[in-house]
Amino acid sequence: MPQHPILLITGANGQLGRCFEALSHQYLPWTFVLANTQALDITNRRAVRRFFEKHRPNWCLNCAAYTAVDRAESEPEQAQRVNALGPRHLAETCAQMGCALIHFSTDYVYHGRHYLPIREDAPTRPRSVYARTKLAGDRAVLRHCPEKGMIIRTSWLYSPYGHNFAHTIARLGRERSELRVVFDQIGTPTYAPHLAEAVLSIIERVHTQNAPVNVAGIWHYSNEGVCSWYDFAQTIADLKQLACRITPIRSEEYPTAAVRPPFSVLDKAKIKTAFAIEIPHWRRGAEQWAMQTT
Numbered sequence: 001m002p003q004h005p006i007l008l009i010t011g012a013n014g015q016l017g018r019c020f021e022a023l024s025h026q027y028l029p030w031t032f033v034l035a036n037t038q039a040l041d042i043t044n045r046r047a048v049r050r051f052f053e054k055h056r057p058n059w060c061l062n063c064a065a066y067t068a069v070d071r072a073e074s075e076p077e078q079a080q081r082v083n084a085l086g087p088r089h090l091a092e093t094c095a096q097m098g099c100a101l102i103h104f105s106t107d108y109v110y111h112g113r114h115y116l117p118i119r120e121d122a123p124t125r126p127r128s129v130y131a132r133t134k135l136a137g138d139r140a141v142l143r144h145c146p147e148k149g150m151i152i153r154t155s156w157l158y159s160p161y162g163h164n165f166a167h168t169i170a171r172l173g174r175e176r177s178e179l180r181v182v183f184d185q186i187g188t189p190t191y192a193p194h195l196a197e198a199v200l201s202i203i204e205r206v207h208t209q210n211a212p213v214n215v216a217g218i219w220h221y222s223n224e225g226v227c228s229w230y231d232f233a234q235t236i237a238d239l240k241q242l243a244c245r246i247t248p249i250r251s252e253e254y255p256t257a258a259v260r261p262p263f264s265v266l267d268k269a270k271i272k273t274a275f276a277i278e279i280p281h282w283r284r285g286a287e288q289w290a291m292q293t294t
């Protein structure tokens with residue numbers, strides 16, 4: 001590993017990609033190569049290879065994904081291309097060029113009868129196109145980049161950027177007098193800047209450690225704590241001082257194209273222990289989001 005790593009961020013215009021960009025100035029003189037969809041389409045195998053040959057990254061952080069969970073039900077081929085084929089191209093190229101790959105995945109791959117926080121070795125049971133295609137991407141990374149492929153499964157991601165649940169609640173809460181939000185889907189919101197900070201601290205640790213650090217395999221990261229979408233919405237409403245009433249409803253009262261897991265709280269013991277990471281509570285993330293958004 002060189003003294004100062006070169007990081008390639010794919011999907012750099014997305015929520016998580018923009019969080020890495022925002023933190024990049026704190027990591028000088030590291031090099032951050034920010035590739036949006038126009039600069040690098042990960043579904044194009046040759047383009048991936050050319051891009052890697054040009055920039056020679058030591059780490060590829062794959063933030064590119066098809067994340068429209070409901071739309072994926074009617075666009076399964078496109079979701080498969082971005083969420084499964086793209087990661088395969090990255091994994092093959094990373095393995096050939098000795099680059100470590102950090103690939104982001106989702107709590108939605110777990111759709112069992114869980115009631116305790118889910119560990120990395122729990123059986124997967126995806127029940128939507130989005131979840132199935134993301135699991136296929138995870139498997140491609142494990143298969144084609146077994147030694148340096150790190151899969152971080154996260155949940156309920158939001159940030160000051162792009163489209164996310166917190167922005168939607170803040171916007172609709174100003175327009176309407178009541179919002180009905182499900183209280184029978186339990187998980188943990190993850191503030192994307194916290195995830196990005198954790199990932200960069202892991203890379204820093206690997207680079208400063210004399211002994212080799214094994215990042216390969218599946219890891220969980222979300223904020224600490226547990227809540228329903230209803231609780232998250234109420235917290236956003238409180239922080240933004242919205243007059244709107246938030247009413248808890250069951251999922252059957254709010255039908256969606258894609259089915260979502262009723263319980264997908266992730267157990268983060270593995271990543272916390274291996275990399276000495278302290279994870280903030282999800283309310284801390286919500287407070288920071290509220291301060292950083294208008």
Ligand SMILES: NC(=O)c1ccc[n+]([C@@H]2O[C@H](COP(=O)([O-])OP(=O)(O)OC[C@H]3O[C@@H](n4cnc5c(N)ncnc54)[C@H](OP(=O)(O)O)[C@@H]3O)[C@@H](O)[C@H]2O)c1
Pocket residue numbers: 010011012013014015016017036037040041042043062063064065066067082086104105106107134154155156157158162163
């Ligand atoms: N959002 C969540 O609630 C959530 C929850 C759990 C896990 N995750 C995972 O966390 C990761 C980051 O999510 P996010 O919320 O930051 O996603 P996001 O905001 O939707 O960003 C994804 C980015 O990928 C880009 N992209 C799409 N197709 C591409 C292609 N073929 N080549 C290159 N880039 C492409 C998109 O560009 P365009 O906008 O131009 O299409 C977009 O900028 C994803 O792996 C996601 O599955 C997200």
